[in-house]
Amino acid sequence: MSIKKGDFVxxxxxxxxxxxxxxxxxxxxxxxxxxxxxERYTYGPVIICIGxxxxxxxxxxxxxxxxxxxxxADIQADDAFGRKSAKLLRMIPLSAFKKQNIMPHPGLxxxxxxxxxxxxxxxxxxxxxxxxxxxxxxxxxYDLKVNRIVTDDVEKIKSYVQLQLSQKGIQVKVExxxxxxxxxxxxxxxxxxxxxxxxxxxxxxxxxxxxxxAEEPKEAKDAQIxxxxxxxx
Numbered sequence: 680m681s682i683k684k685g686d687f688v689x690x691x692x693x694x695x696x697x698x699x700x701x702x703x704x705x706x707x708x709x710x711x712x713x714x715x716x717x718e719r720y721t722y723g724p725v726i727i728c729i730g731x732x733x734x735x736x737x738x739x740x741x742x743x744x745x746x747x748x749x750x751x752a753d754i755q756a757d758d759a760f761g762r763k764s765a766k767l768l769r770m771i772p773l774s775a776f777k778k779q780n781i782m783p784h785p786g787l788x789x790x791x792x793x794x795x796x797x798x799x800x801x802x803x804x805x806x807x808x809x810x811x812x813x814x815x816x817x818x819x820x821y822d823l824k825v826n827r828i829v830t831d832d833v834e835k836i837k838s839y840v841q842l843q844l845s846q847k848g849i850q851v852k853v854e855x856x857x858x859x860x861x862x863x864x865x866x867x868x869x870x871x872x873x874x875x876x877x878x879x880x881x882x883x884x885x886x887x888x889x890x891x892x893a894e895e896p897k898e899a900k901d902a903q904i905x906x907x908x909x910x911x912x
Contacts (some may be wrong), residue, residue, distance in 0.1 A: 680746060680828060681744050682729060682742050682743055682744065682745050682746065682825070682828065683729065683743060684729050684730035684751045685728065685729060685730060685745075685881055686728070686729050686828055686829075687726055687727070687728050687729075687731065687828070687829035687834070687835045687838065687839075687881075688726070688727060688729065688742065688825055688826075688827070688828050688829060689724045689725070689726045689727060689825070689826040689827050689829055690703065690705075690724065690726075690727060690742070690823060690824060690825055690826065691705045691706065691723075691724050691725075691823075691826065692705055692734075692738070692821055692822065692823050692824070692825040693705070693706060693709055693821065693822045694819055694820070694821050695819065695820050695821075695822075696814070696817055696820070697817070697818055697819070697820065701713040701715065702715065702783060703715075703813065704722075705722055705723060705724060705725060706722060707722035707723075710722065710759070710912060720786065721847075724826055725779055725827055725838075725842075726834060726835075726838035727838070727842070728835070728839060728881060729742055729743060731839075731877075732744075732844075733842050735754060735759050735760075735819075736758045736759075736760065737752070737754035737755060737758030737759055737819075737821075738752065738754065738821060738823070738853050740758060741754070741821070741823065742823070742825065744855055744885070745812060745825060747825050747826065747827060747828070748824070748825060748827065749822070749823065749824040749825075750823055751820060751822050751823070752820070752821045752823055753818065753819075753820055754818065754819040754820070754821055755818055756815070756816050756817055756818050756819075759817065759818070760812040760814045760815045760816075760817070761812070761815055761816075762815060762816050763811045763815045763816045764815075767809065767810040767811045768799070768807055768808070768810070768811075769796070769807070769808050769810060770805055770806070770807055770808075771805070771806045771807075771808055772804065772805060772806070773801070773804045773805060773806055774804075774842070783801050783806045784798060784801060785796045785798055785799060785800060785801065786798065787862060789808065791808075791810075792809055794810055795810070796808040796809060796810040797809045797813065797814075798827060806840045810819065821845065825906075830831075832853065832858070832882050832884060833853060833858075835878075835881065835882055836851055836858055836860065836878055836882065836884065836886065837851055837876075839874070839878060839881070840860060840874065840878075843874050843877075844862070844866050846862055846863050846864070847863065848863055849861060849862060849863060856883065856884055856885055857884065857885045857886075857887070858884045858885065858886045858887070859886075859889060860877075860886060860887070860888050860889065861889050861891065862888055862889065862891060862897070863891060864890075864891065865891070866890075871888040874888075875887065875888065876885070889907055
């Protein structure tokens, strides 16, 4: 069966530059061997929905029309991390770094308002920081493996919510065409409404989200325990 837009598929992948530098992988062994292991990342196969921008645009394109199995895909820069833009080069006074007790030097990576930048030059009291993605303008190579096309609606919904809302270990209960999803932590309704609408389009299921129940204050629990103890005397 050929993969088409809107299908959910379980994949494994390893991404590398044209000169063979591995920068991303779903394999823990490969990550460790190439010194890119991240203990906060959960390694293993991932389930994605084709055409939903859950992977690079080029990977989405390459997966359409394929079936189960392994293959290598050449991803052009425009379908990967885009082209470098001069608009993403910012000149920042050296004094701004000194206020933060930072001594900038070429190659230093910074996190500014959640955006990663790399110091390019430091001279004359001014610093130029590049906020382009480090792999911008680079053509990439991906080793891809399609394990299976996912048909189970619970798997589809779990995987979509986990990726779109960064939720793990969610609980999903299906009753006919209705699905209740118990979130691990609160998410603004405007976001859950959008995800519910998309899941309706992709799976035909009416999805509702429920926030985790607030824990009862410790003082209240202690009072209940004490009350119970008194009643048993």
